[in-house]
Amino acid sequence: MNTPLSLTTPTRSLSLESTIQELPLYECQLDIHCLGIDAAEIFEASPLLPGIILTDQDQILGLLYKEKFLRCMSRPYGLALFLKRPLTILYEFAATAVRIFPGDTLIVAAAQHALQRPQESLFEPLIVEIEPNTYRLLDVHQLLITQSQIHELATRLLREQAEEQLIQAEKMGSLGRMVAGIAHEILNPINFIWGNVGYLSNYGKDLLQLVSAFETELPQLSAKIEQLKEEIEFEFIQEDLPQIIDSVTLGADRLRKIVRGLHTFSHMDESTQRPADLHECIDNTLLILNSRLKQGIEVVRNYGDLPLVSCYSGPLSQVVMNIIGNAIDALMDIVVLEKTMASSRNLVAAGSVQTQAWQPRIEITTKICSGIGDARFDQTARWVSIQIADNGPGMSPEIQKRVFETFFTTKAPGKGTGLGLAICHQIVTEKHQGQLNLRSQEGAGTEFEILLPLR
Secondary structure, eight states, X not given: OOOOEEOOOOSOOOOTTOBGGGSOOEEOEEETTSBHHHHHHHHHHOTTOOEXXXXXXXXXXXXXEHHHHHHHHTSTTHHHHHTTSBHHHHHHHHOOOOOEEETTOBHHHHHHHHHTSOGGGTTOOEEEEXXXXXXXXXXXXXXXXXXXXXXXXXXXXXXXXXXXXXXXXXXXXXXXXXXHHHHHHHHHHHHHHHXXXXXXXXXXXXXXXXXXXXXXXXXXXXXXXXXXHHHTTHHHHHHHHHHHHHHHHHHHHHHHHHHHHHHHHTOTTOOSOEEEOHHHHHHHHHHHTHHHHTTTOEEXXXXXXXXXXXXXXXXXXXXXXXXXXXXXXXXXXXXXXXHHHHXXXXXSOTTSOOOOOOOOEEEEEEEXXXXXXXXXXXXXXXXXXXXXXXXXXOXXXXXXXXXXXTTOOOSOTTTOOSOHHHHHHHIIIIISSOXXXXXXXXXXXXXXXXXXXXX
């Protein structure tokens, strides 16, 4: 016969992932052939003990619940019937269905099972297997108290997440308003430059034609004019002026596109969906990220024939920017590693086989599809698919399971908040009633697919 022993709780803070083996557990086993008085003495010595595990030849047989034991003892002639006789007789009257819980069972799941039992078995202790063939008892009262604490913890975490998301949304809204203001201020002088660059080009051509006509009509120029032509390098100006005007035109056009991209990105607080050119949204996002893409990352666009899609273009641009930004981060980690290994590769002996250099690449594919395979959606419905794939390091299955969780991040402290993909998922699934799918394999890259319903 074992002496009842209350196991101490491991010094670990409570979390949503806490398991029942982290709770106070009771160790008490009694052979079924022992007398009833042995069980009575155990319960008397340990008033808080909720029950006794009954065994037969060291094999677990069942559970003797303290309340049932006391009810049997309180019956007429109960003491005479059970105290001096083996527990096998008592067990016929107080048998309890045995279900053994693994020690790594979540507290929330165990509490849910306990509350679903019949009324007469509601507070019977649970048998916990902490190791193979090693069993302990868990008091349901303690389990429910802890479950209540976890519920409070979950409520607090949800409130903190909601507050953090509100702060993030306010930041994005403020950023959007600031960017919209800046874009508006920049757009005015750009439009002035763009509107006059055409005149400048025409005027330049006209002046050069006029000078050419003067040279034709007056072949004998004065010495002063000839000297001036040499001083200002007139022949070089004739060649370079059209090229300068073309450069100004290209620069003004690029500025206009960048400002349009900023203007699209600034529409974070749109209240209604509007038809948008998704290709233009993607191109504008790539323009904003161009400085990061210049670090050697190849961007491949496989654009299909898409109609205008009703959406919130600002938040959707935020999704595309976040996914491409994460892809750039993953690719640049490999680029840095490649640079550190470059010297080692250069030391390979002449004549040895050289491996082909790895080229960081982001591939963006758009198309219309149907029958997406999700039973929750109409398989005849048509969807717009935006696939953003990279040839980076990929993700492990464990990371893939949690990638859309709020506050989950694999980046170093200070570099990631864990909100980016969570907000992206919310924008696509809740704001657009679409889907955000992830396909990844370690060492083979990652692909995110944005599916938007085509109405």
